[in-house]
Amino acid sequence: MNKKMAEYIQQNNGEIIAKWQELMKNEKNERSFQMMPQDLMDQTSKEFADLMLSNLLESHQAYESRLNDFAEKVVRLGWSVTFVTKAIDHFSEVVFEGMEDAGLITQENFRAFFKEFNNWIIPIRDSTVATYSKTWERTVSLQKIALQELSASLIPVFDKVSVMPLVGTIDTERARLIMENLLEGVVNHRAEVVLLDITGVPVVDTMVAHHIIQAADAVRLVGAKCMLVGIRPEIAQTIVTLGINLNEFTTTSTLQRGVEQALAWTNRKIVEVEAE
Structure with a gap:
């Protein structure tokens, strides 16, 4: 058959x-x-x-x-x-x-x-x-x-200044990977200032904030400063509502402002040069 x-x-x-x-x-x-x-x-x-x-x-x-x-x-x-x-x-x-x-x-x-x-x-x-x-x-x-x-790499943008763009949901496993790459990158790039860009993180709750705070503390232990950038209005409202303490962070709404602040910390600034 x-x-x-x-x-x-x-x-x-x-x-x-x-x-x-x-x-x-x-x-x-x-x-x-x-x-x-x-x-x-x-x-x-x-x-x-x-x-x-x-x-x-x-x-x-x-x-x-x-x-x-x-x-x-x-x-x-x-x-x-x-x-x-x-x-x-x-x-x-x-x-x-x-x-x-x-x-x-x-x-x-x-x-x-x-x-x-x-x-x-x-x-x-x-x-x-x-x-x-x-x-x-x-x-x-x-x-x-x-x-x-792709979403947990430390990228040097200027001498002594690096950025880590975070994309997607941050769970415990990703937080561990972020921490490892962050510390390794700070040492390898000799970064003095690290910008954690959370523009691509859809939700920041207590757990996510805890992971970010841990990462910032670890960065400080290896001698660098950490800044949190890309805080959208809805994220700021969530952080306030949940009572999350980010007082030890310097925070900015955009990556551009964060870069300007990072350059100031390293005694540099962006200036416009008039064309001759």
Whole structure:
């Protein structure tokens, strides 16, 4: 029966993919498939059909290789795991109904084919979901590491003056990374003034403020001054409401003002030079 199923899919591949695409487009809660360019949709649909067919014809190793490649692709395309399982169910539905219409599945062999379809679909659904989940977790982990590295670097802007732009939510793990990079950067760049720019931090609560205060204290211990810049009005209001004490900080609303203050601390200033 596996052979008959495989032959039917191979002989009617184009028609199956077309019907499957229509079912996928009708999934109203999922826009990722509907928003795809037609050429990308056709290519992805063919790869999916080949994946479903390979589970019937190819070795387990070859199928696993296809599955890993496809899982990485749909994660990049933004497919949810629910959408992936619907894709599998819709494909089997199209094939089953097509084989019924072609007279290959009859009342006499219905139960046998139904059992064979379950033996085909259930394992492929389980393995696909498992592979998708691993791929998604690995992707999220890599993205998190990349964000941490990008948003916790100390950047020298002038001699003795460095800036650390903070982006995104600051949790305990990120606070540890910020502290390490901050202290290492102060020593390596011989910074005397460090500006912590929180323009890109969406929320400053008690925990975030605690991490920032700890970082400033650590900077002072290695002989540098720390300034907090990028305090937006809503952040200032939150700090006051929560009763967070930032009295030991010099704070400014913008990075530009912070740089001007940092230069003053190092006995320098920005002056305009008239063109001759």
